[in-house]
Amino acid sequence: MNRMLMRGLGLAAAIAPIAILATSAGAQFAGGYRYQTGQDLYTHICQGCHMPDGKGATGAGAYPALAGNPKLQSPLYPVLVMLKGQKAMPSFSELSDAQIVEVTGYIRTKLGNNFPGAVTAEQVKALRAQAVRQNALRPG
Incomplete structure (x- = not known):
């Protein structure tokens, strides 16, 4: 019995770090990304x-x-790609x-780019609703 208890405790000690990592990774994902600047x-x-x-x-x-991607001339193009994936x-x-x-502002004005026009949070919100609807209709 003592041997079985020791094995059980050993297994628990081996699993605990994995469980902690999984929990912290899940918490990070559930909380989104903490970064705020572009x-x-x-x-x-x-x-x-x-x-x-x-x-x-x-x-x-x-x-x-x-860098130098002409598709970024359209301010909303990168927004849709980020929301829907591609x-x-x-x-x-x-x-x-x-x-x-x-x-979006960062990739359109840095990395050698200098595209005019900014995206607003209101535009992103409207596109998000559209992207969610389209993703829900996507097969698979």
Whole structure:
């Protein structure tokens, strides 16, 4: 009996760190991203695929360049991509309206870009409702 108790305690001690990590990761995701500035959002979320200079990458996948990307001339294009996802890019709809405004402004005015026109939180909110409806109708 003592041996079984020791094994049980050993198993519990081995599982506890995993449970703590899973809980903290879940809490971070449930609470959204804590970053607020466009630069911080880009640095911590976007640059892993689009690269620090925004020039994209190819390898195991193709990650489009944001630097010099003519699609960013339309202020609402990156908003829709973030809300809905596109091809291999997942949706980042868990970002708040304000966060999407910030990162959109960053990628449209930094990384060698200088596109005029700003996005508002009201525009993001309206597009979010549209994107959610369209995603709900998407098969699979």
